[in-house]
Amino acid sequence: MEAVLSVKNLAAYFYTRDRIVKAVDGVSLEIRSGTVTAIVGESGCGKTVTAMSILGLLAFPGRIVAGEILLNGRDLRRLTLKQLQEVRGGEIAMIFQDPVNALNPVLTVGTQMIEAVVCHRRAAGAEARALVLECMGKLGLPAPDKMFGMYPFQLSGGMCQRIMIATALSLSPSILIADEPTTALDVTVQAQILDELCRLKREFGTGILLITHDLGVVAEIADVVYIMQGGLIVESGTVYEIFDRPVHPYTKRLLQSFF
Amino acid sequence: MSKHFKAGGSLFQGGKEIVPAVDGVSLALSEGETLGLVGESGCGKSTLARLILGLERVTEGRIYYQGQEITGLDYTKLCDVRQNIQMVFQDSYASFDPFYTVAGIIGEPLTNFGNNGRSLGNEINSIMERVGLEPAYASRYPHELSGGQLQRVGIARALILYPKLLLCDEPVSSLDFAIKAQILGLLKDLKQQLGLTYLFISHDLSAIRYICDRVAVMYLGKIVEILSMRRLLEDICHPYTTALLAAVPVADPRLRQAERGHIKGEPPRFAGVAGGCRFYFRCPHAIPLCREVEPVLEKVGTAHAVACHLKHELGLGEQLSEVRTGGPGDSGEIYSQERSG
Numbered sequence: 001m002e003a004v005l006s007v008k009n010l011a012a013y014f015y016t017r018d019r020i021v022k023a024v025d026g027v028s029l030e031i032r033s034g035t036v037t038a039i040v041g042e043s044g045c046g047k048t049v050t051a052m053s054i055l056g057l058l059a060f061p062g063r064i065v066a067g068e069i070l071l072n073g074r075d076l077r078r079l080t081l082k083q084l085q086e087v088r089g090g091e092i093a094m095i096f097q098d099p100v101n102a103l104n105p106v107l108t109v110g111t112q113m114i115e116a117v118v119c120h121r122r123a124a125g126a127e128a129r130a131l132v133l134e135c136m137g138k139l140g141l142p143a144p145d146k147m148f149g150m151y152p153f154q155l156s157g158g159m160c161q162r163i164m165i166a167t168a169l170s171l172s173p174s175i176l177i178a179d180e181p182t183t184a185l186d187v188t189v190q191a192q193i194l195d196e197l198c199r200l201k202r203e204f205g206t207g208i209l210l211i212t213h214d215l216g217v218v219a220e221i222a223d224v225v226y227i228m229q230g231g232l233i234v235e236s237g238t239v240y241e242i243f244d245r246p247v248h249p250y251t252k253r254l255l256q257s258f259f
Numbered sequence: 260m261s262k263h264f265k266a267g268g269s270l271f272q273g274g275k276e277i278v279p280a281v282d283g284v285s286l287a288l289s290e291g292e293t294l295g296l297v298g299e300s301g302c303g304k305s306t307l308a309r310l311i312l313g314l315e316r317v318t319e320g321r322i323y324y325q326g327q328e329i330t331g332l333d334y335t336k337l338c339d340v341r342q343n344i345q346m347v348f349q350d351s352y353a354s355f356d357p358f359y360t361v362a363g364i365i366g367e368p369l370t371n372f373g374n375n376g377r378s379l380g381n382e383i384n385s386i387m388e389r390v391g392l393e394p395a396y397a398s399r400y401p402h403e404l405s406g407g408q409l410q411r412v413g414i415a416r417a418l419i420l421y422p423k424l425l426l427c428d429e430p431v432s433s434l435d436f437a438i439k440a441q442i443l444g445l446l447k448d449l450k451q452q453l454g455l456t457y458l459f460i461s462h463d464l465s466a467i468r469y470i471c472d473r474v475a476v477m478y479l480g481k482i483v484e485i486l487s488m489r490r491l492l493e494d495i496c497h498p499y500t501t502a503l504l505a506a507v508p509v510a511d512p513r514l515r516q517a518e519r520g521h522i523k524g525e526p527p528r529f530a531g532v533a534g535g536c537r538f539y540f541r542c543p544h545a546i547p548l549c550r551e552v553e554p555v556l557e558k559v560g561t562a563h564a565v566a567c568h569l570k571h572e573l574g575l576g577e578q579l580s581e582v583r584t585g586g587p588g589d590s591g592e593i594y595s596q597e598r599s600g
Contacts, residue, residue, distance in 0.1 A: 042435050042436075043406070043435045156525055157300075158525060159525075186462050187503065187506040187507050188502065188503060188506045188525075189525060190508075191506040213435050214436060215436065215510050216508030219508060219509060219511055220508040220515055221515075222512075240513070255510070257437050
């Protein structure tokens with residue numbers, strides 16, 4: 001299968017006052033549709049910066065200094081801001097670690113979901129509302145009609161994360177970047193969210209880029225794994241290769257420290 | 260000598276609605292033991308710890324420490340008790356004063372208890388060494404430290420009075436896995452060196468399994484099962500405990516289960532519970548009796564107590580251990596299996 005998104009030799013540096021922090025220093029990876037690709041590493045290893053770079057969301061003082069980000073053969077680094085905005089959400093959606101704070105607290109979840117749909121001109125008015133409600137139903141949210149008019153603070157963390165995934169789903173992106181999607185959630189809710197992600201991959205063929213530090217989550221849903229350390233990919237392979245025959249000493253250490 | 264806690268039902272009264280955050284919980288913690296307290300967010304784990312320390316007012320029931328009642332003590336007496344009971348908080352960064360240096364934070368309990376002398380610096384140094392912090396960090400501020408280091412400072416602050424009992428409220432849940440393993444290892448070592456007793460609160464069963472001797476499972480303000488860790492897989496009986504364990508991801512892709520026997524949904528609001536078993540709405544085994552009568556926590560083994568009407572019918576333990584060790588079938592079977600009762 002052809003890779004939907006491929007990142008080649010990506011380097012992103014942070015130019016701080018006293019030094020240059022090489023957060024990502026030559027990362028190459030591929031995401032195929034209908035698979036879960038996981039980037040695993042400790043905090044500060046550059047996982048999130050890689051994801052942010054893909055979407056062009058790296059903020060000052062961070063900057064992409066080298067590399068190509070090819071989405072279906074198109075280099076995202078060469079796009080204008082307007083073109084990039086079409087890609088964000090439309091073709092590559094992202095969900096975040098802290099779902100409650102990722103939503104706007106003063107708007108109802110329905111308004112926020114419709115905003116995404118309307119922005120990308122997928123639908124408008126009653127049609128947009130119907131689309132949003134349909135997506136909420138698909139994700140197993142109870143009573144979508146009622147939840148549509150609720151504010152994020154009225155919902156639990158797990159529900160907010162489902163809203164985020166439903167929003168992403170409403171634009172049927174080919175890639176979903178999930179940055180530590182379950183770290184802030186209870187294990188029971190985590191298991192349910194992981195099931196939803198698996199369903200997304202199976203039923204809609206979405207390519208998922210999962211960023212996590214939890215090897216349990218990786219073992220549970222990932223197909224391809226990249227192990228990252230200090231801005232570099234130190235080992236990559238299928239989930240079975242990584243768990244059965246780790247080669248790099250860092251990977252071995254990771255697997256040992258997990259219990 | 261044993262430490263006895265009896266924390267009894269407490270009610271938070273806010274406006275018209277009464278939320279029984281901790282509702283008729285009885286627990287005894289013996290010296291040198293590590294008791295795990297596990298449950299989903301909002302089940303009352305942290306409230307229970309805060310009640311023990313006297314940070315919240317008990318609505319009903321009594322708490323005993325070394326045979327003495329410590330419920331509703333006045334401030335000075337409570338301070339004496341707190342020399343022996345200390346707490347490590349989940350978000351250590353938020354629990355520090357950002358204008359204090361590390362040495363100031365760790366030393367504050369000592370100064371509070373009248374130690375202003377020359378030994379202060381030495382005490383701080385020795386405790387920092389114990390928790391694995393470089394002496395150079397003494398003059399740093401909290402924002403200059405990483406999450407793991409902050410948690411070490413939190414542990415050092417709790418230990419500087421050399422308490423007997425340490426309440427750890429989710430000490431590792433905001434940490435990275437590698438750091439998490441380090442901190443858990445540190446807590447285990449410290450327990451041996453200093454003869455501590457832990458109440459270890461977590462929603463993470465893997466951490467609990469690593470460090471605890473016994474585990475109490477809490478659901479909506481009640482303890483539903485108490486188990487000895489060594490016999491966890493054999494004894495496990497309450498459907499909620501089973502579901503909690505099944506939800507923990509296994510670090511082996513070959514044991515991956517497509518649709519596992521997850522419990523669906525989240526705990527209902529307290530107002531929704533009336534009579535009957537609290538787990539009724541999410542329980543895959545529920546029978547009509549569960550709706551009518553609330554099960555009480557009953558002893559079924561030497562170190563095993565469970566609150567479930569079907570405790571004798573549900574021999575879930577064996578099947579679960581089979582699944583976890585890659586035996587036949589998948590854990591979906593746990594829930595699709597017919598009750599023999």
